[in-house]
Amino acid sequence: MASSAKRRAVVVGENPEESDGSSDEGAAESGEEDSENSEEEINEEVVVDFEAHTISDNDFNGIKKLLQQLFLKAHVNTSELTDLIIQQNHIGSVIRQAEVPDDSDDEDPDEVFGFISIVNLTERKGMECVEQIKELVLGQCEKLCSAAVLEQFERVLHDTSQAVGLLLSERFINVPPQIALPLYRQLLDEMAEAQRTNKPSGKCHYCLLISKTCQEAKKTIPTRGPPKEDVMFVNAEEEFFYEQAVAKFNYSVQEEADSCLAGRWSFDDVPMKPFRTVSLIPMDRMPVIMDKLKEYLTV
Secondary structure, eight states, rough: OOEEEEEEEEOOOOOOOGGGGGOOOTTTOOOHHHHHHHHHHHOOEEEEEEEOOOOOEEGGHHHHHHHHHHTTSSSHHHHHHHHHHHTTTSOOOEEESSSSSSOOTTTTTOOOOOOEEEEETTTTTTTTTHHHHHHHHHHHHHHOOOOOHHHHHHHHOOOSOOOEEEEEEEETTTTTGGGHHHOOOOOOOOHHHHHHHOTOOOOEEEEEEEEEEEEESSOOOOOSSSTTTOEESTTTTHHHHHHHHHHEEEOOTTTOSSSTTOOOOTTTTTTEEEEEEEEEEEGHHHHHHHHHHHHHOOO
16 A cells, blocks of 8 residues: 655754764775865755655554564564554554655665554453553553552553553654654544544543653662653653653663664763653643643744
8 A cells, every 4th residue: 555645744854874873984095085075074964854654564664663672572562563553554654754865776765764653552452462561561560660650550551441542653763853743743633533433543541651761870760669850761752741641650671772772872972771661641631742842843
């Protein structure tokens, strides 16, 4: 199925070809040549135009890869979850580069640079991937949180009268956060339409978000009690969701992650420890979150 463009978001970001980090190739070239070209390379600004497209079967590998970066070695059937996201493609979008440069012969025009979707965990109760995600959240919560926080997560996740949607918003680290605003607007519009037409994932009372976060290695996050406020969000806009959460906690993935999104677990040469931050947000808080997104992410 061919993908159609839904909404265009023009943002300034890194060249996707350079998203894996700088290369040492060419180091053997003469110092004179490097000196002549260095100033031009440093001052070059690459403007990348990204588009949101309807999710299609062709996006399976790209979406699954991003899900694997989120869940790492956790026991979650990411293939089944990817199939589910594609199956309900009336909700959600994938991010692609709008125009592939002519000189990029090896560039895949359908490469997925990110995606957004929401999976109704209550409607999909019984599916392996859904039950595994609930087990992951509750298992980590039981180990790390107070009895009150665990009771809140258990009550919400087991209450079939109030649907919980797993919000998934993953992208390459070189895709700027400004693209999140049109993607979330589109997602909320699609959820409203799905609710009107009685399609899956239309109505959710709560949103469950698992964010990629990190913290300076020299600092510590308490094993029990509320999470400390100095975690850094890889997707910066997810901090606004975190602020509106009625229950939240962090768990370490240091033993599972070899790198930060195929890059380095460091910011400005400061070593970082990788975490996942789980937030439970009532959907009626979404207008407040959207106002924050508009304030900070308007291009």
